[in-house]
Each structure stands twice: as C-alpha cells, then as structure tokens.
Amino acid sequence: MNINVTQSFLPDFSVYQKYLKKIWRCRQLTNHGPLSLLLENKLKKIFNARHLFLVSNGTIALQIAIRALDLQGEIITTPFTYIATASSIVWEHCLPVFIDINKDTLTIDTQQIERAITPKTCAIMGVHVYGFPCDVTAIDKIAQKYNLKVIYDAAHAFGTQYRKKSITSYGNISTLSFHATKLFHTVEGGAIITNNDTVAKKISLYRTFGHIGDTYYSIGINGKNSELHAAMGLSIFPKISMIIRKRRKITKLYNSYFQGTSLVLPTPIKNTAYNYAYYPVIFPNEQLLKKALYQLHKKNIFPRRYFYPSLNTLPYLNPSRCPISESISSRILCLPLYPELSKNTAHRIASIITSSSKN
Ligand SMILES: *Cc1c(COP(=O)(O)O)cnc(C)c1O
Numbered sequence: 326m327n328i329n330v331t332q333s334f335l336p337d338f339s340v341y342q343k344y345l346k347k348i349w350r351c352r353q354l355t356n357h358g359p360l361s362l363l364l365e366n367k368l369k370k371i372f373n374a375r376h377l378f379l380v381s382n383g384t385i386a387l388q389i390a391i392r393a394l395d396l397q398g399e400i401i402t403t404p405f406t407y408i409a410t411a412s413s414i415v416w417e418h419c420l421p422v423f424i425d426i427n428k429d430t431l432t433i434d435t436q437q438i439e440r441a442i443t444p445k446t447c448a449i450m451g452v453h454v455y456g457f458p459c460d461v462t463a464i465d466k467i468a469q470k471y472n473l474k475v476i477y478d479a480a481h482a483f484g485t486q487y488r489k490k491s492i493t494s495y496g497n498i499s500t501l502s503f504h505a506t507k508l509f510h511t512v513e514g515g516a517i518i519t520n521n522d523t524v525a526k527k528i529s530l531y532r533t534f535g536h537i538g539d540t541y542y543s544i545g546i547n548g549k550n551s552e553l554h555a556a557m558g559l560s561i562f563p564k565i566s567m568i569i570r571k572r573r574k575i576t577k578l579y580n581s582y583f584q585g586t587s588l589v590l591p592t593p594i595k596n597t598a599y600n601y602a603y604y605p606v607i608f609p610n611e612q613l614l615k616k617a618l619y620q621l622h623k624k625n626i627f628p629r630r631y632f633y634p635s636l637n638t639l640p641y642l643n644p645s646r647c648p649i650s651e652s653i654s655s656r657i658l659c660l661p662l663y664p665e666l667s668k669n670t671a672h673r674i675a676s677i678i679t680s681s682s683k684n
Contacts, residue, residue, distance in 0.1 A: 328670060330629040332663040333505040334568060336560035344556035353552060360555035364511075367562055372491045374518045376525035378532055379555070380548040383480045383502025383515035387413035389548055390498040390517055391448075393527040394474045398445040401473075403433045404636035405650040406452040409502075410478045411636045414450065422446070423637040425647040431455065431591050431605075434649075435463035439471075448474040453482035453492055454632070455659075456508075456602035457593040461487065461495040476500065479518075483509045484569055484600035485593075493518045498528075503558065508572075508602045509565055511558035514550050571664035572601035575671050579604055579660060582675035587613075587682060603631065604662040608682065611655040617681045618658065626674055631659040 344360060351359065361379055369377040380386045387409065391400075400414050404423040414421040424437045433451050449468060451459035459477065468475045475496035479485075483501060485492045493499035503514035517528050530537065535545030561568075583590060589607040593599050608614040614630075621628060635654040637647045660674060 328626045328661050330659050330661055331506050332665060333510060334561060334664060340560045341556060344559055348552050355549060355551040358552040360552045360559060361550060364555045364558045368516060372493050372518055375520040378517045378528050379550050380515045380517060380532060381550045382513050383500060383504060384409045384413055385548045386500035386515040386517045387478060388417055389528055389531050390476050390500050391417040392531055393524050394497060396447045398447045399443060400448045400450050401438055401441050401446060402450040403452055404647050405431055405632055405654060406454055407632060410452055411642050421643055423645050423647055425649045428649050429591060430457050430594055432457055432459040435460045438467050442471055446473060448476060450476045450478060452478040455605055456481040456485045456600045458485060458487040458492050458597055460594060481602045486598035488596045508600060509561060511554040514554050568664050569600055572662055575662055575666055576601050576604055578668060578671050579675055582679060586679055604660040605657050606660060607653060608656045613682050614656055614658055617678045620677050620681045628658045628660050
C-alpha cells in the first residue's frame with residue numbers, strides 16, 4: 326500500500342453510525358441542524374471563540390471573511406502557502422501583494438510589511454503555515470498603526486496555542502479548513518472565527534444567501550455545511566488530543582534521525598504549543614530533494630512538496646520577487662505524518678532520506 330503524506334483519520338464506524346441514526350430519526354440533513362449546532366458549540370469552546378461559524382470549506386471561509394470585513398484593494402500576504410489563500414483574494418476582486426517569509430518560521434516576515442503598505446492597502450492576511458503561528462504581536466502593532474484589518478488563514482492551525490491562547494483568537498478573523506487532509510476534518514468543511522459582533526452578523530448572513538427566515542437583507546452565498554459532515558466532525562472530536570499526541574511522538578522520532586544531518590527543520594516561534602500538523606524538512610538544495618523523492622517513490626512513499634511553487638511566481642497572481650520563499654519552496658518536503666504511521670515506517674522513511682542525502 327502507498328504511504329502518503331497524510332492519511333485521513335476515520336473514527337470507529339459505529340461511532341459515526343450512531344450520529345447517522347440521529348440524522349435518520351430527525352430527517353434534517355442540512356441548514357444548521359442539531360449536529361452542526363452541536364459541533365459549532367464544541368468548537369467554540371475549545372477555541373474560546375465568541376463567534377464560530379461552520380462553513381462548507383476553508384476556501385469559502387476566506388472569501389466570506391474578506392467580504393465580512395468589506396475589503397477592497399491590496400491585501401498583504403505571503404506566497405508560501407496553499408493556492409487557496411491567494412486565489413480567494415483574487416476571487417474577491419482584491420490584489421494579493423506578496424512579501425517574503427521569515428526563513429526560520431516560514432511565516433510572513435513582519436519586518437517587510439510596512440514597506441509594502443500603500444494607500445490602497447486594506448488588510449494583512451497572515452498564514453499560520455504548517456500550524457506555526459505568525460508573529461501576531463508585530464502584525465497587530467502594524468495593523469493598528471495603519472488602520473488595517475487582519476485575517477489569519479489558520480487552515481493548518483487547529484489546536485495550536487500561542488501564549489496559552491488558541492492561535493485563532495488573534496486578528497479580526499481566523500479561518501480554518503476541515504478538509505479530509507487536515508488534522509481535524511469533517512470530510513469537507515471549515516470554520517470562521519471572530520470576536521466582533523458586527524462582523525459575526527455579516528458572516529452569518531453571507532453564509533446563508535443573505536437572508537434570515539423570510540427577510541432578504543443582502544447578497545450572500547451558500548457557505549453552509551451538512552449534518553453528515555457535522556456527524557464526521559463530532560465522531561472525530563473526542564479523538565483530537567490522541568491525534569495530536571501520536572503526531573507529536575512521530576515528530577520526535579523523525580527529529581532524532583535528522584539531528585546532525587544537513588537537513589534543516591523549521592520551528593515555530595517561542596511560546597507556541599504546537600499541533601504537529603506537518604513534518605517539513607528543508608534540503609540543502611533542490612537536487613538533493615529530488616534525489617530523496619526518487620528513492621522514496623521507488624518504495625511507494627509519497628511525501629508532498631508543500632508548498633511548491635512559491636505563489637509569487639504564478640503569472641495570474643500579481644507576480645513579484647520573494648527570494649526566501651522561492652528558495653525554500655524548491656527545497657522543502659513534508660514527510661508522511663498521521664496517527665496510524667508506525668514507528669517502523671517512520672524509521673524506514675528517515676533512513677532513505679538520510680542515506681540519499683549523504684552522497
Ligand atoms: C487547505 C487549505 C485551504 C483551503 O481549505 P479547503 O477546505 O480545502 O477549501 C486554505 N488555506 C490553506 C493554507 C490550506 O492549506
């Protein structure tokens with residue numbers, strides 16, 4: 326069987342079935358049914374969020390966030406992320422302005438933000454890439470000084486804490502993805518978090534076509550999620566700490582193999598309680614990465630080149646130069662990491678990589 330960068334976590338079938346029976350009994354399949362509301366409440370508690378909205382995916386979460394903050398013009402962001410971050414900005418008729426990343430944390434280089442601000446800048450969209458927190462304190466300071474809004478794409482950051490608070494409590498809005506490949510998932514899904522009541526009202530409206538009951542207030546979109554998706558989320562919810570614990574264990578194991586090699590392991594900033602969402606390794610050069618990848622593929626092991634290419638190089642996304650992001654993108658690989666990955670397999674993967682990068 327192939328070993329992929331991740332394996333979607335599946336709960337015991339009987340647990341999912343228990344929730345399905347509830348759906349069959351009450352026959353509400355979508356439109357904020359009891360399971361969606363239950364999941365929303367559970368998530369709201371663990372994120373300590375004033376408002377949390379379940380949505381159909383992490384991309385619509387970003388798009389609704391941009392709308393709810395009335396953003397128009399330029400949004401400062403980084404190119405070292407999944408395409409959805411930047412394409413939602415363009416889809417919402419704003420312009421992504423890419424600035425480079427910090428070479429250690431791989432998040433937005435806050436020292437370069439002020440230089441990129443123009444009269445058209447309306448917001449900063451930081452990405453907690455791999456679940457590594459952005460320097461939220463520095464971003465907050467800049468946002469206050471220039472009166473900018475802040476959205477965090479927290480698609481990878483489920484469970485990450487910064488200064489003992491959920492990383493989603495920073496900025497005006499945080500968005501999450503509950504896609505099947507993410508640490509916590511609802512098959513497809515996502516969430517929008519805010520502590521601002523006015524913004525929350527807009528999110529709620531936009532998520533359901535702009536109407537509540539029989540009154541039509543504004544334009545909107547269909548951002549809802551279904552009861553079947555919520556059932557998956559509820560079934561996985563009690564397993565979250567186990568999932569993070571097992572990921573941590575494999576991470577420590579990989580770390581022990583790569584210590585003292587030429588591979589660089591990026592690390593989150595101080596005061597982070599990490600969620601172990603990904604295991605990125607940086608090779609000295611792209612050639613060595615390709616060599617390792619070739620050896621791994623031969624054994625049916627499929628890490629992923631997250632994130633390649635650096636988005637600033639895509640012709641349809643306001644191209645610019647971001648040398649650090651471009652360089653790291655070409656040399657970084659995310660290794661298989663999921664709760665069911667055995668110690669043996671992790672050992673095998675690490676040995677293939679270390680021996681292929683030796684000569
Ligand atoms: C997965 C992801 C998204 C999009 O989430 P979907 O639920 O797949 O739409 C957005 N941003 C980042 C950084 C992601 O990794």
